[in-house]
Amino acid sequence: xxxxxxxxxGVTDLPRAVDFWTRALPLVASEEWASPTxxxxxxxxxxxxxxxxxxxxxxxxxxxxxxxxLFTETAAExxxxxxxxxxxxxxAVAWDSYPPEPDFVVLADPDGNVFCVVDLxxxxxxxxxxxx
Numbered sequence: 001x002x003x004x005x006x007x008x009x010g011v012t013d014l015p016r017a018v019d020f021w022t023r024a025l026p027l028v029a030s031e032e033w034a035s036p037t038x039x040x041x042x043x044x045x046x047x048x049x050x051x052x053x054x055x056x057x058x059x060x061x062x063x064x065x066x067x068x069x070l071f072t073e074t075a076a077e078x079x080x081x082x083x084x085x086x087x088x089x090x091x092a093v094a095w096d097s098y099p100p101e102p103d104f105v106v107l108a109d110p111d112g113n114v115f116c117v118v119d120l121x122x123x124x125x126x127x128x129x130x131x132x
Contacts, residue, residue: 006049007068010056011111014039016089017053020110023088025070027051060112063097068115069104078105078119085117 011017018029018039027041027050034040037055042048072078082105086092093114095106103122108114 006051007066008052008054009068009109009111009113010058010060011053011109011113012056013111014053014055016110020089021051021053024085024090024109025050060108060114062114064114067113070115070117071120072117073119074121075119078117082107082117 009017009021014037018041021027021041022029025041026044028044030040030042030049032040039053040049041051041053043050070081072081082092085107089110090107093106093108098106101122103120103124104116104118106114106116
């Protein structure tokens with residue numbers, strides 16, 4: 001039976017990506033399948049795999065069709081997490097597709113991969129679907 005796995009992010013600097021994502025989220029780097037071109041990140045609570053990081057030579061897409069949404073419960077928590085993620089190496093993205101009164105903030109990881117920090121207390125933003 002086919003089943004959904006976990007998202008994989010292409011990165012140009014694998015150690016930097018492992019460092020960012022394990023500090024950004026409650027994840028730990030697994031030694032399972034670890035190689036110079038691949039790392040699996042597991043949930044810190046031991047509940048399983050969460051994210052794959054794969055070495056890539058292609059550039060990050062400025063408007064990806066698929067991206068990660070990271071959830072917060074309040075606007076204050078969203079703002080605090082955005083600030084924390086930027087301090088860890090993320091950057092704010094000048095997003096040209098925000099709807100009126102968005103419930104999400106668009107950031108990019110150190111490799112330029114776009115992701116959203118969503119305030120669930122304000123969702124949905126009225127965008128009619130995913131943030132991008």
